[in-house]
Amino acid sequence: MNDTSSIQVIDRMVAVLDALASVDKASLKQLAGMTGLHPSTAHRILAAVAAHGWVVRSADGGYQLGSGLSRYARRTDQQDRLRQLALPLMAALRDQTGETVNLVMRDGDEVVYTERAVSRQMMRVEQMIGSRAPLHVTAVGKLMLADAGREACMAYAERTGLPGFTVHTLTSPTLLWQDASRALVRGYAFDNEEAESGIGCIAVLVRDSEGRVLAGLSISAPRERRRDEWAGNLLEVAGRLSGQMG
Amino acid sequence: MNDTSSIQVIDRMVAVLDALASVDKASLKQLAGMTGLHPSTAHRILAAVAAHGWVVRSADGGYQLGSGLSRYARRTDQQDRLRQLALPLMAALRDQTGETVNLVMRDGDEVVYTERAVSRQMMRVEQMIGSRAPLHVTAVGKLMLADAGREACMAYAERTGLPGFTVHTLTSPTLLWQDASRALVRGYAFDNEEAESGIGCIAVLVRDSEGRVLAGLSISAPRERRRDEWAGNLLEVAGRLSGQMG
DNA sequence: AAATTTGATTTCACGATATGAAATGATATA
DNA sequence: TATATCATTTCATATCGTGAAATCAAATTT
Numbered sequence: 001m002n003d004t005s006s007i008q009v010i011d012r013m014v015a016v017l018d019a020l021a022s023v024d025k026a027s028l029k030q031l032a033g034m035t036g037l038h039p040s041t042a043h044r045i046l047a048a049v050a051a052h053g054w055v056v057r058s059a060d061g062g063y064q065l066g067s068g069l070s071r072y073a074r075r076t077d078q079q080d081r082l083r084q085l086a087l088p089l090m091a092a093l094r095d096q097t098g099e100t101v102n103l104v105m106r107d108g109d110e111v112v113y114t115e116r117a118v119s120r121q122m123m124r125v126e127q128m129i130g131s132r133a134p135l136h137v138t139a140v141g142k143l144m145l146a147d148a149g150r151e152a153c154m155a156y157a158e159r160t161g162l163p164g165f166t167v168h169t170l171t172s173p174t175l176l177w178q179d180a181s182r183a184l185v186r187g188y189a190f191d192n193e194e195a196e197s198g199i200g201c202i203a204v205l206v207r208d209s210e211g212r213v214l215a216g217l218s219i220s221a222p223r224e225r226r227r228d229e230w231a232g233n234l235l236e237v238a239g240r241l242s243g244q245m246g
Numbered sequence: 247m248n249d250t251s252s253i254q255v256i257d258r259m260v261a262v263l264d265a266l267a268s269v270d271k272a273s274l275k276q277l278a279g280m281t282g283l284h285p286s287t288a289h290r291i292l293a294a295v296a297a298h299g300w301v302v303r304s305a306d307g308g309y310q311l312g313s314g315l316s317r318y319a320r321r322t323d324q325q326d327r328l329r330q331l332a333l334p335l336m337a338a339l340r341d342q343t344g345e346t347v348n349l350v351m352r353d354g355d356e357v358v359y360t361e362r363a364v365s366r367q368m369m370r371v372e373q374m375i376g377s378r379a380p381l382h383v384t385a386v387g388k389l390m391l392a393d394a395g396r397e398a399c400m401a402y403a404e405r406t407g408l409p410g411f412t413v414h415t416l417t418s419p420t421l422l423w424q425d426a427s428r429a430l431v432r433g434y435a436f437d438n439e440e441a442e443s444g445i446g447c448i449a450v451l452v453r454d455s456e457g458r459v460l461a462g463l464s465i466s467a468p469r470e471r472r473r474d475e476w477a478g479n480l481l482e483v484a485g486r487l488s489g490q491m492g
Numbered sequence: 493a494a495a496t497t498t499g500a501t502t503t504c505a506c507g508a509t510a511t512g513a514a515a516t517g518a519t520a521t522a
Numbered sequence: 523t524a525t526a527t528c529a530t531t532t533c534a535t536a537t538c539g540t541g542a543a544a545t546c547a548a549a550t551t552t
Contacts, residue, residue: 007294008538009255009510014298021318025354028529038512043530048253052260054318058353059378061529065318067326072267072300072311073319080313107304108271132305254509255539274500284541289501307500 139203140216385449386462392430
């Protein structure tokens with residue numbers, strides 16, 4: 001890893017930590033050798049990161065990665081784990097319904113399509129992974145707005161002005177809140193051609209064990225092929241995911 | 247967190263990452279405010295860590311912790327998770343057998359007692375958490391030696407000289423290898439007063455899904471109370487733990 | 493549209509700070 | 523005991539990170 005950024009010490013520190021991650025445990029000399037750093041420099045860097053619990057020293061003086069690093073990983077690890085756990089379940093859901101299944105996460109005032117299992121039919125709905133959409137035009141987004149509460153939802157409406165995408169887009173704050181809050185209570189939300197004409201969705205939220213929203217799960221299909229019964233399947237998968245996430 | 251180590255930038259970087267970890271997402275100005283750093287400094291530090299994937303920028307320019315950090319956390323997180331998962335199972339095992347159950351990890355040429363469920367009987371075996379013992383005098387240690395292979399076991403024997411702790415300690419390299427390798431095949435190992443007179447153990451290994459050894463699980467009891475049947479219980483718990491560890 | 497504000501980013505001269513050679517300590521090895 | 527090996531500390535030096543200020547980019551107001 002010879003990436004170089006603007007701060008030398010940080011690059012070197014990353015090199016040391018990477019070296020340490022690749023071997024579980026190492027002596028100062030080994031680490032200095034692996035990174036090409038002067039032992040004195042490696043020592044100083046290790047002492048600095050050790051002071052923050054990022055590395056610990058075992059009885060024989062060897063260095064190991066410490067538990068202090070896990071506080072940063074929790075969130076991102078959780079997302080990776082969720083993705084991994086979700087993928088097979090999403091594929092199964094795609095096979096049951098024949099339609100595209102999306103795993104969607106929130107970023108600011110948008111949802112991001114994070115993972116998907118694409119329908120195998122000729123006519124199908126397909127979002128690019130990484131693509132984005134405003135909260136109020138997607139089924140998942142509406143659930144997330146509702147979950148954030150009336151106040152936050154209204155603030156969102158004011159902030160964005162609820163731009164219309166189709167004639168069906170909910171562009172009135174009160175209508176949006178009504179629709180969203182009802183969906184939240186019900187447990188699943190619809191998108192009736194609110195983002196794109198001819199396309200309909202059903203979505204549910206995936207939560208962690210403390211009830212915090214991690215992501216949304218949705219099925220996107222041509223409007224006339226969408227079946228309301230799929231809500232049940234979605235809820236079951238979401239429940240299973242919630243259970244599997246610590 | 248005003249810990250100060252020997253390297254200023256690293257302290258500041260930790261402060262920035264901690265701030266970021268506490269809020270999920272933040273702007274440059276917010277982070278500079280939270281850490282008391284000059285925006286310019288915060289910006290440079292963020293750019294440096296971003297170059298290594300430690301933080302990422304979302305669509306609206308906000309900073310978030312990135313997945314680049316998870317590579318460091320995997321190992322230590324795994325240990326924490328194992329401990330958490332093991333504790334209730336260990337308590338159940340303690341209640342079934344009435345004896346002390348230990349979760350033991352390897353560190354160099356020693357095993358470390360990491361977690362335990364202590365027997366409630368008047369006469370019981372009790373190791374301090376964090377205490378250590380050489381590999382060849384413990385049941386878990388012998389399994390780990392065998393798992394590392396004949397060569398590594400012999401190297402260990404040469405390196406340490408297999409110091410004797412009791413008259414029962416295996417101080418001959420070939421006897422040690424025989425005993426250990428047989429135990430590995432069988433799936434569980436005994437310690438017949440090899441570490442301390444009057445104390446006997448049974449132990450098994452806990453592995454991850456790829457078969458790597460994560461830890462050992464042992465029951466320690468006064469020699470005459472030890473029951474060979476406990477091996478079955480231990481194996482069942484170890485298997486369940488292996489299954490629950492990704 | 494133009495003007496204003498706010499925040500992000502870049503620049504740059506300065507001096508604090510990380511550097512690494514060498515000395516010292518601490519342990520293992522012969 | 524002597525010798526070697528590795529970890530740690532010291533310290534003079536120049537490098538490297540710093541932060542004030544300038545610039546750039548957007549959002550907001552007039």
